[in-house]
Amino acid sequence: MSGVTLNKVIKRYGDVQVIHGVDLDIADGEFCVFVGPSGCGKSTLLRMVAGLEETTEGSIHIGDRDVTRMDPSERGVAMVFQTYALYPHMTVKDNMGFGLKMNGHPKNEIESKVAEATRILKLEPYLDRKPSALSGGQRQRVSIGRAIVRGPEVFLFDEPLSNLDAELRVEMRVEIARLHKEIGATMIYVTHDQVEAMTLADKIVVLRLGVIEQVGAPMDLYRDPDNKFVAGFIGSPAMNFVNGTVKGGNVEAPGLAARYEGLINTAFEGKAVSVGARPEHITIDPAGDTHTVELTESLGGVSFAYLTSETGERVIVEERGDIRSEEGATVGIHIDANRIYLFDAKTEDRIRS
Ligand SMILES: Nc1ncnc2c1ncn2[C@@H]1O[C@H](COP(=O)(O)OP(=O)(O)OP(=O)(O)O)[C@@H](O)[C@H]1O
Numbered sequence: 001m002s003g004v005t006l007n008k009v010i011k012r013y014g015d016v017q018v019i020h021g022v023d024l025d026i027a028d029g030e031f032c033v034f035v036g037p038s039g040c041g042k043s044t045l046l047r048m049v050a051g052l053e054e055t056t057e058g059s060i061h062i063g064d065r066d067v068t069r070m071d072p073s074e075r076g077v078a079m080v081f082q083t084y085a086l087y088p089h090m091t092v093k094d095n096m097g098f099g100l101k102m103n104g105h106p107k108n109e110i111e112s113k114v115a116e117a118t119r120i121l122k123l124e125p126y127l128d129r130k131p132s133a134l135s136g137g138q139r140q141r142v143s144i145g146r147a148i149v150r151g152p153e154v155f156l157f158d159e160p161l162s163n164l165d166a167e168l169r170v171e172m173r174v175e176i177a178r179l180h181k182e183i184g185a186t187m188i189y190v191t192h193d194q195v196e197a198m199t200l201a202d203k204i205v206v207l208r209l210g211v212i213e214q215v216g217a218p219m220d221l222y223r224d225p226d227n228k229f230v231a232g233f234i235g236s237p238a239m240n241f242v243n244g245t246v247k248g249g250n251v252e253a254p255g256l257a258a259r260y261e262g263l264i265n266t267a268f269e270g271k272a273v274s275v276g277a278r279p280e281h282i283t284i285d286p287a288g289d290t291h292t293v294e295l296t297e298s299l300g301g302v303s304f305a306y307l308t309s310e311t312g313e314r315v316i317v318e319e320r321g322d323i324r325s326e327e328g329a330t331v332g333i334h335i336d337a338n339r340i341y342l343f344d345a346k347t348e349d350r351i352r353s
């Protein structure tokens, strides 16, 4: 078992640079999740670790081995893709054993490794079926089985659950968490799904435009984002942002109909700030009159009220409990000053008072 270290990793396609000097340490046995908007370089970075993309500059280590120029087959990694890419004419069992067979492993070794993967993934009932006779979730389990039999030091997953329907996704997410617990190998996992990132990760890496914005444990990123981008990316629905100004060491934020006392260092006096508040940290005051409820979305246990302030700024508020806001109502809002985040309006860096 081994960790993964990226050192000043750069990727260029011709003149276009897409990864801009990434430094990252992933500990042995850690579950590391890459998130970020489409096109930010998640797959590229993962494929560079796999050896499927050449690393233009910098180095990649797995354990203490420099794998930067090694072939994928020499790196001790196994990758699971969004599309299962199973051999349609082979049974589940043969699909899982095929890679080992091609590499000349003895038959009894292949059998025992396939049996082990079958047990871990609960694939016993399907071993003699062809992929066409399996559900999407079962197919993805076979492709994970194909990775397990190789006994890799590092598992690489590129959005492995995106082709599954919502219910299966939840089931497979739990399976992958269990797999990680049982095998204990280092895993790097790319996803668009907030819930997958928050629940699976020991460590989340937030990427934007080929640069790491922040790395940390899920709840650390949620509670203590370094900048507006991370604050807005982690959490669903996203954090609300309204314009504010620092006056006399306090923050005035008309969009939240509020003035926050003594929050801020006087070095920021007169500065424009972006004021952030999460939907779950705002409460609605039905007796107030600063916001209009434009729309409500009820998901059952929770509702989201879309408000517009007198200044025209939009704020989303989470509501639970029996009494929920109605569309068209005029309301006020309340936020605990300790739950407010401030960002420099220009640099978007967090201002920690
Ligand atoms: N072969 C290529 N030639 C030129 N540019 C490429 C090539 N492959 C990828 N890119 C560019 O590299 C950037 C990163 O792409 P990548 O596929 O890593 O994004 P991603 O974060 O995985 O996005 P998504 O979430 O949509 O899968 C994109 O801007 C993409 O257009």
Ligand SMILES: [Mg+2]
Residues within 6 Å of the ligand: 042, 043, 044
């Ligand atoms: Mg991708």
